Amino acid sequence: MQTVVESSNFVPLLIFGGSFLVAVVAIIAGVGQKVLIGRNRERTRQEIAAYVAEGTMTADEGERLLRAGK
Secondary structure, three states: OOOOOOOOOHHHHHHHHHHHHHHHHHHHHHHHHHHHHHHHHHHHHHHHHHHHHHOOOOHHHHHHHHHHOO
16 A cells, blocks of 8 residues: 555645645735735825825825826
């Protein structure tokens, strides 16, 4: 009786399993990166809005900064 380790199918199983694991990690990392980019973009928008509200910068300057970030 052969076990998984002794089986001749172990190498292909290891290759495909490892490839699947790498693909899953890459997808999760990509989604995480997009979430962080969106969160930071929204934080920047809020900070610019606060500067405009307190009068530190004009609305035109804030609008230019927001357009430059796209």
